Amino acid sequence: MADTAGVSLATASRVLNGSTRTVNAELSEHVREVAARLRYVSHGPAQALARATTSLVGLLVHDVNDPYFSAIAAGAMRVAREQDLLVMVANTYRDPALELDYITRLGAQRARAILVAGSPPVDPKLAGPLRERLLDYQQGGGRVVAIGDQGPEIDAVLPANVEGARAAALHLTALGHREIGMIAGPRGLVTIADRSEGFRRGLMESDGDPAGYEIEGDFTRDGGYDATRRLLAERPGMTAVFVMADVMAIGALAALREAGKRVPGDVSLVGFDDLPICADLVPALTSVRVDAEGMGEQAMRMVVAPAAEVEAEDEGRAVVHSATELIVRGSTGPAA
Template sequence: MAAATIKDVAREARVSVASVSRALNGGGGVTAATSARIHAAAERLQYIPHAAARMLITRRTHTIGALLPDLYGEFFSELIRGIDLAARACGLHLLVSSSHGGAAEAAAAVRSMQGRVDGLLILSERVDATFLRANLPKALPVVLLNSAVSGPAFHVLNIDNHGGAVAMVRHLLQAGHRSVALIAGPPGNFDASERERGYREAMAKHAPRAALTVVAGDFTEESGYRAGHELLARARRPRAVFAANDMMAVGCLAAFKDAGVRVPEDIALAGFDDIPIARYVTPALTTVRVRIADFGRLALERLADVVEHPGQESPSADTPGFEIVVRDTCGGTRPEENS
């Protein structure tokens, strides 16, 4: 038997479809008595409004789309978690679409989401302003995550890469380490460049006379391992190393272990992200934790706001908080761990 429609409910409750719609959607204009009769009828028939029909007439899908490059690893797991939680809180559905390497794929994904979503959450390296303008109807609300595109045209939400890096480098310096080297992230990457900027800025401010040491990396464990060996081979070893993300720090730690260099006695080490593994390597990794789930939540709330009140003011620079999580790899004083 096919699902009950609004007409069935109307017939059952001996009213018109209009009254059913009004009673069920709460928009007044219905006697308490009839409303009760309608609700009873709906309950009896197990009536569930047909979402598509409602979308069609309302032009609202109550769904937001999340466009991600790939959801491999803990970062995206946490991100989606935060987004999902917030979506549920806002009464919105979440349509995810990930794993598009190329711009063409991303374009196809965007296009296929047309009309299924009220707004779009986009986190992708490939996506820049021109791409967006080419592939998006400008009516569709969009919030960009961790994106280099700026300007008042789009809403952007970034992790505090810069602030976190500054805080960590300052922490290392204040722990007594004179020189801090950086293992950088991949060249084109926005997060990577922001973290490097933070490193340079903090060094310039708090250790203006120290030499800057930057070795290349690409956010992978292997690149961290290589970078670790490269640092050890240098004439003047740094006293501390700040890896632009945790995976590289883990690789670097392995390199130090293999070389018989003690951490943190011989050299201090810190990462960025606070992935779960950071807690379990030995010694446990000092890192900067960014509240990824909060990040996702903020992004969705912002998008929901834009969807609800279109044509509002230009983007505010909201960022989720971060914390320096001091564990065993950085030496110096060790405040309590904030779990």
């Protein structure tokens, strides 16, 4: 029926089976007309079974060892405890097949909701299978909330990655830096694409025609270390480095010291996420603060809150925006 009406299964279900989410009147009328023409009738026992959920909530993270995802989990669990919900954390290791398997298993366990924390791929063909599996789970009566944009029908908490990276670029160029290295994580991820776009936008808005040179590395301390060594070899004259994740920036700081570069005397360094360890590094790391723990809390509150209490951005889903903020510390200074 949904295919005939030209809508998703989730939208058809909201119209025909009732939902706290509203669908615009014109689209609702169209779906009902198609259902009447096809003589579609909801299967009562199946609907009752679909709504028979447990107190279990699944939390899918890329790497629980990464402090960013650990903070998200801590925030989500704090709210879950208030609501008497049980959270099962599943470490996906960025393996698409494992993500799909976990969603299927959580559905079989009648989990109340699934929270997905982690950037989807930029390529729609790679992102499609996960999105479709989440929509199938949602159609079966489960709740889905993503930290990051998993598609136009999936509720989301969205960090302001573009704005945060832009602020980092404007900070460095205001200090006189004109040759700036950028160390990115895997380029196929939306998060990295957004942070790269924001940083380049900030460079374009700055005076003096600053140049940015981007190099890719793994989302690890060693990934940041290796990428910085390659960047120093290719661009020995750079005076600043923007690293798109703090866990990588720790490795970048080690590589700069090993190369005999003073931070910030010779090279300024900016990270992203503002992990708690940033304030304890020497020098303390300038970083773009992302409220990871707060995003975990917001996502879990969306699981239990009526849709009307959540900010609506796109038709068919609810969105909460999470701001970012540049925290300036000792790792940045005027260009040498």
